[in-house]
Amino acid sequence: MLCYKTIPLGFLVFCFFIHSSFGASSLNHFCFSHENYTADSPYDAHLTRLFTLLQTKVPPTGFGLASTGQGLKKANGLALCRGDVSSEDCTTCVVDASKDIREFCPNSKGAIIWYDHCLLKYSNVDFFGKIDNKNKFYMWNVQEVQNPTLFNKSVKDLLSGLAVEASEAAAAPKFYATGELQLDTFTTLYGLATCTRDLSAADCKKCLDGAVSELPNCCSAKRGGRVVGGSCNVGFELYPIVGT
Structure with missing residues (x-):
């Protein structure tokens, strides 16, 4: 069972755990963008395409980057599977992450979600190659x-x-x-x-x-x-x- 305590003025979240195996449940997530998109908008469509690309690109090697769309409507994303995770389990994790992040962060233009086996992050801002110290x-x-x-x-x-x-x-x-x-x-x-x-x-x-x-x-x-x-x-x- 996980128990969370959130720090009001930052992105840090403190929690406890008894065992490292959490099944398909996410460990945590942040909806970090202050911008929202509307359903059936171009960004919504680009995000759907982005998740499909990541579900294809990531499992063979355990990591992948992708971008869809152009300009301000562009969606950038990455997914990483833990180094020992099989391609099959990686696929399952990235698919679950794509679904859950939509549910946990509806209409957010930037979000990240973690599992024991993988993480998935997307944003309308290009973040590739930069250390993320906020999330x-x-x-x-x-x-x-x-x-x-x-x-x-x-x-x-x-x-x-x-x-x-x-x-x-x-x-x-x-x-x-x-x-x-x-x-x-x-x-x-x-x-x-x-x-x-x-x-x-x-x-x-x-x-x-x-x-x-x-x-x-x-x-x-x-x-x-x-x-x-x-x-x-x-x-x-x-x-x-x-x-x-």
Whole structure:
């Protein structure tokens, strides 16, 4: 069960989670544009076409960009599936996202939605290749660890290393990395770092480093946590967080 608390003066949303597998339910969404479109308008038609293109382009590689229309009526969008997700599950996630974002953000010219397996974002403003620092939220496990100082350091070490690995475009073209760190005989820390692939390698690293630096704001001493954004996200848990 998810529980959200919204910060009135910003886009940050804080929430709790017990387990990382949420099925087809979205993790969160923002209707971030202050502009609206009307039903059956050119932008509405372009958005429908955009979602169809993304549903086709994204699953084979796990990422895709598309634009439809011209000028002020242009719709730009991207979708990213988690690096370990199959093409079939990626398709399902992007299709669900296309449907749900219409329901959650009716008539908004810009919106973003996140799931465990994918994210989808669209806007009438060209945002490709730019770090999205506005659309962001935190998640954390309500349980705490017994040795927070040592644990927090281990989390930072693991995720900082994954940020380097994920942003090395030549070695990791998916801008995606997972890893683990053995804390003791019985405890393993698991981590994940990923970026949308419209970013440069340098901007991916910058985005991930920023996300890691925000972990103390939400997730200090927690057994698991995430910083989830429009361009990148990092997460850690004391159980495997991929393949679910």
